[in-house]
Amino acid sequence: MHVNNECELSDFEKKIADRAEFSSCYRPRPVTTEKSDGNMHFNIMKHPKEALEVMNSLRRSEKLCDVTLLVGDEKFLCHKIVLASASSYFRAMFTGGMREEEMSVIPLHGIHPCTLHMLIEFTYTAEISVSEQNVCYLLPAATMFQMNHVVEACSVFLEQQLDASNCIGITDFASEHGCLDLESKAREYIYKHFSEVIKCDEFLQLSPCQLVNLIKQDELNIKCESEIFNAVIRWVNHDSEKRLCKLQGMLSAVRCHFLSPHFLEKQLKHCTVLKKTPQCLEYLSKIFQGLKLHQTCTEKPRKPCSPLVIYSAGGYLRQSLSTFECFNPQTNQWQKLSDLPTPRSGLCGCVVKGSFYAVGGRNNSSDGNLDSNSLDIYDPDLDRWQLIAPMNSKRIGVGLACINRLLFAVGGFDGKERLRSVERYDPEKDEWTVVAPMNNTRSGAGVAALEGHIYAVGGYDSSSQLQTVERYNLQADVWEFVAPMKSPRSALSVAVIGGKLYALGGYDGGDFLSTVECYDPDKDEWTDVSYMTCGRSGHGVAVGAEPLGS
Incomplete structure (x- = not known):
């Protein structure tokens, strides 16, 4: 555009000329996104931000504003188009045929002026600062105005604040305001950290209905059902006058059949809360009698939400090892844990109430061999071992099974003879x-629990591999023979699935076996099933989910 210097320029024209001169000196390079037929398409990434900055400047100088939001005596001048772009609530108000569409002053209720100020600032700047002091006001207001980005910011903030002392409150707050993702994550936190949550004050404020719904959950991450029982008693004691009448309903949500007989007996004798409720005493007494008789439990065990891991303890590599580690299938990683107190190979392990038990074994070293009767317990919360009561006999190649929270060490070798x-x-x-002995001496036998019995399968008796099988009846304290396997086997592994017992591989005295046999306790019968891909002995087996790639 040609400018006649002899003509006097208006103020507006001077500003335009100044900007043209500036732009000729400073020309930011635009982003090119497409080129075809000689044309270039530009996407200027800074434009939306710069446009909002101009609008915000106009708002602060009260220019071009077309609506005033009124909260009490506080007035907020804004642009309808900006509010509508950030809020579905305002978009519907200004475009949906409501009477506010034509109003220039709109009163708002149920929101504090400071909160509205922060939300308006966000609509113009896309920035907001969430804190412990304002989140309880921001989230409800952002939900009311359907400002989803602010709701998401508040949810992320609260998720980062989750701990045992506030997770119940955050769950309720998220549920009240329809923040489903935050509610889900807060509930997951409660389940995962249940042992810490029940020690906090929020737990004691739960209503009876809330408590029942919580303790019914399969995913509660506990070591033992006694944690839930004790939590219920603590909840009742917090306001016993009003809550004692609720105890019977609470106990029906506790999986009392998974309490140990010793624990239940102690509660029946000493728990003052139970003594005040005869119906609860009677209910628990019947369960206690059933546990003493080792009756089969029909209740389903819980399935904690924390990932399960595979522990590996000790072993042999030129000498016995003290290495202890675990594998997490979710992360596909091994983690090194505190070493065994003494190196051992030929030991056996089992998990009871969340703790790992290492039983027996031998320390083979250059200084000599040392057979072990020790029982070490590993606490995963403290990453620490504790030496507890030793067995009566040293046992190498011992079989181990757990039933009704009791460990059974079966057979083995004490360094001199098979047991x-x-x-x-x-x-x-x-x-x-010491309980009833087996009919056969056995080391390297396969041992497993099935339908309230412990099975000892095969093994070695100092002269030959065994094909005999016997099972232990806990109520009668007696071992009885059942149908023998088709092949003798020692150093085999056994697994239980679908109410049947599987004997896999092993050594028959001449060959390493790939054969697998299945025992049906209802028919007292062994049948051959598909072979493994190769013969093996001394291997480990476990039952888990089918791999996705199978």
């Missing part, structure tokens, strides 16, 4: 008790 003796360990009493 037929069996010992039972009660974690509640930290005590080993």
